[in-house]
Amino acid sequence: MSLPSLADTSALIRQRRSIKPVDMDAARPVETVLLTELIENATWAPNHGMTEPWKFHVFSGSSRQRLADGLSTLYQQTTPASEFREDKLQKMGSNPLLAPVIIACVMERSGGGKIPEMEEIEAVSCAMQNLMLSATAAGLGSFWSSPPVLDTAEFQNWLGIRSQDRCLGLLYLGWPKPGFTWPRSARQPVAGKITWHHD
Ligand SMILES: Cc1cc2nc3c(=O)[nH]c(=O)nc-3n(C[C@H](O)[C@H](O)[C@H](O)COP(=O)(O)O)c2cc1C
Numbered sequence: 001m002s003l004p005s006l007a008d009t010s011a012l013i014r015q016r017r018s019i020k021p022v023d024m025d026a027a028r029p030v031e032t033v034l035l036t037e038l039i040e041n042a043t044w045a046p047n048h049g050m051t052e053p054w055k056f057h058v059f060s061g062s063s064r065q066r067l068a069d070g071l072s073t074l075y076q077q078t079t080p081a082s083e084f085r086e087d088k089l090q091k092m093g094s095n096p097l098l099a100p101v102i103i104a105c106v107m108e109r110s111g112g113g114k115i116p117e118m119e120e121i122e123a124v125s126c127a128m129q130n131l132m133l134s135a136t137a138a139g140l141g142s143f144w145s146s147p148p149v150l151d152t153a154e155f156q157n158w159l160g161i162r163s164q165d166r167c168l169g170l171l172y173l174g175w176p177k178p179g180f181t182w183p184r185s186a187r188q189p190v191a192g193k194i195t196w197h198h199d
Contacts (some may be wrong), residue, residue, distance in 0.1 A: 016133055017183045019141025021098035024174025029060070030101050034138060035173075039103070041134040051111055053120040056125045057104040057159060067096065067104075068096040070158045071149060078152045090146065099143075099172040100182035103131070104150075109164040124168050135173055141180075143172040 039056050047053060059067045071092040076084075096102050107124040109117070132142040149155050150167040157165060176182070 005155060008049060012137055015138040015182070017185060018143050019176060020143055021095045021172045023177055023180050024099045024141055024172065025177045026098050026100055026174065028100060029175060030140065030175070035101065038131050038134045038138070042127040042131040044169035045123055048115050048119045048159050049111065051115055051120065053110065054107050054124045055106040055108050057106065059102045059104070064096040064102060066195050067147070068093050069160060071096070074127060074152065074154045074158060075147070075149050076148055078154055095145070097170065101173040101175040103171040103173065104159060104167050105169050105171055106161055107146045107166045107168055113172060121166070128171060130153070133158060139175065140173050145170045195199055
């Protein structure tokens with residue numbers, strides 16, 4: 001079996017960046033075959049008990065307007081007055097139209113709750129990372145958005161998921177606009193993140 005080199009894998013992992021919807025080309029579609037491959041890669045994530053606790057709701061075309069309207073209405077309905085922000089409301093209504101594809105990633109409970117909820121969330125998070133890394137390899141920008149409205153009963157109802165399931169994020173996907181410069185980032189030195197236990 002031939003595996004990708006560690007050097008290639010390190011480069012892919014380190015080059016993945018959050019690319020904002022405003023930097024995506026809304027007019028350039030992402031082919032269904034490619035999207036399906038990215039989502040299939042997501043499903044190869046580790047998961048405890050092989051519950052495969054993920055579901056993907058893909059919004060493209062005119063369903064993005066429905067998503068924008070849903071998010072805006074539910075943000076207004078569910079946000080306490082003290083936390084309400086006009087700029088956030090504007091973003092809910094515009095972001096889904098800036099990207100050609102938005103994937104609502106859902107953790108779906110199963111098996112009578114034998115696996116702790118935290119582990120099912122962890123598995124779906126791994127799946128989302130698989131999806132973003134695959135998107136990066138394809139040259140697509142990706143952006144994980146997690147507005148608190150996703151965790152409301154109203155949004156669960158809107159999306160058609162059960163109360164025990166959770167939408168962990170909206171993954172925005174799109175080709176970067178022509179002329180876009182892929183951003184750079186940095187991380188803290190790894191030495192400060194490791195405790196070696198040798199003996
Ligand atoms: C669980 C999770 C939720 C996130 N939610 C948001 C979000 O709501 N808004 C946002 O701007 N970025 C969000 N991000 C993206 C982070 O801001 C981003 O990963 C971070 O700034 C590091 O940048 P990089 O992804 O380019 O390495 C989220 C990331 C994770 C892992």
